[in-house]
Amino acid sequence: MRQLYSFFIQVFEWLLPVLGLFSAKLKEFRQVRRDVFSKLRSDLHSDDQVIWVHAASLGEYEQAVPVLEGLRENYPAAKIVLTFFSPSGYSVRKNTPLADVVTYLPLDTLANAREFVGLVKPILAIFVKYEFWPNYLHALQRQKVQTLLISGVFRESQPFFKWYGSWMKSSLSAFNYFFLQNEESLRALNKLGYSNAAVSGDTRFDRVARQRTYDNRLEFIEEFRQNQVLLVCGSTWPEDEKLLIDFINNTAAKVVVAPHKIEAEKVDRFIKQLKRKTQKYSGYDKDQLRSAGVLVLDHVGLLSKVYYYADVAYVGGAAGNTGLHNILEPATFGIPIVTGMHIEKFQEAQDLRKLAGLFTVSNPDEANSVLNKLIADKAFREQTGMIAGHFISSQTGATKTILDYLNSQTLTA
Structure with a gap:
């Protein structure tokens, strides 16, 4: 079955130049991967000790950050190669100081996997959450590279547990150790026959907890907020905005809206629905900002700091089917969270809702009710x-559990 999988991946790679003629996304997918191997040959040398960390996208990168910081501290002589599968991760973090080389991961063909591992020659490979590429894992195992999964998640809905994907179980033998998020994942992994695992938790909690120690001050938010109650609506989609528009138009609180996709036409369309004075971050005027009731954050990379100023947060993605965004970023600052209803696949959101630190809403009336109470009732909001x-x-x-494990190992080329 691995041969059949490899054949189809190879055919897809061969067809990409043609498919790219009909799809801008596939064209970009191919173009950004064309120079990966030449970049590796240019940036790495034969005597480098390399640690390879792979994250599918931006969310997985955030999970990797505290481990990357620990690797920088514990292995200062090593070069860190960071790969992404998705443009949303690479485009935002391609200049991160936590890695020496940042690039895309080529498709999981036999040839690509062998060439990539042969060029990088890692002394350690770390995959995040549920990145399982059989040919890359096979290549790492053949080279006897110490390989870890961190913040791992296993569910019985994954291909490993289905008849059509059971062949992939053997690729998991490439991992020396699995650091898992929860007991459910451990039980699922045990069913696959693997016991070299521990429930360490999710490194995202370490990542967001560290945010409290950083300098989060933003002058433009202080100008906008003016010591009034502030609602921050982060990573919103159109479905979220439909839930919120009535509340935003009628509340006396200041409101920041940070759309997940910053497209000028869509931002302007949303602003036209607002009845309150609104400013966009791009090209804002200080005097106008002070008197505005709504600020639209049409810029990436600031949201985690904006949450520092929030009294209440609405986190987008769960009003539709796009997937709930990061609730931990606002939660770390000790503020209540409101989301849409679809949180079934997000354990941290379910856990926080059980504790009454998070509320879900399904329509504008429910959003108005919950948000009005949180805005008006300071004691309830603070509790x-x-x-x-x-x-x-x-x-x-x-993160400490993972780094303690690595400190107990001997990493050699």
Whole structure:
């Protein structure tokens, strides 16, 4: 079956130049991967000790950050190669100081996997969450590279547990150790016959907890907020905006809206629905900002700091089917969270809702009710926020467990 899988991946790679004529996304997919091997040959030398970290996208990168920081500290002589599969990760973090080389991961063909591992020659490979590429894992195992999965998640809905994907189980033998997010994942992995695993937790908790120690000050938010109650609506999609528009138009609170996709036409269309004075971050005027009721954050990379100023946060993605965005970033600052209803696949959101630190809403009336209470009732707001902050603090420690394990190992080329 691995041969059949490899054949189809190879055919897809061969067809990409043609498919790219009909799809801009596939054209970009091919173009950004064309120079990966030449970049590796240019940036790496035969005597480099390399640690390879792979994250599918931006979310997985955020999970890797505290481990990357630890690797920088513990292995200062090593070069870190960071790969992404998705443009949303690479385009935002291609200049991160936490890695020496940042690039895309070529498709999982036999030839690509062999060439990539042969060029990088890692002394350690780390995959994040549920990145399982059989040919890359096979190549790492053949070269006897120490390989870890961090913040791992296993569910019985994954291909490993289905008749058509059971062949992939053997590729998991490439991992020396699995650091898992929860007991459910451990039980699922055990069913596959693997016991070299521990429940360490999710490194995202360490990542967001560290945000509290950084300088989060933003002058433009202080100008906008003017010591009023602030609602921050982060990573919103059109479905979220439909839930929120009535509340935003009628609340006395200041509101920041940070759309997930920053496209000028869509941002302007949203602003036209607002009845309150609104400013965009791009090209804002200080005097106008002070008197505005709504600020649209049409810029990436600031949201985690904006949450520092929030009294209440609405986190987007769960009003539709796009997937809930990061609730941990606002929760770490001890503020209550509101989301859409679709949180079934997001354990941290389900756990926080059980603790009454997160509320889900399904329509504008419910959104109005919950948000009005949180805005108006300071004691209720602070009590709910305290639950969210404690939830973050109680879940930290995964990074230390991973780094302690690595410190007990001998990493050699």
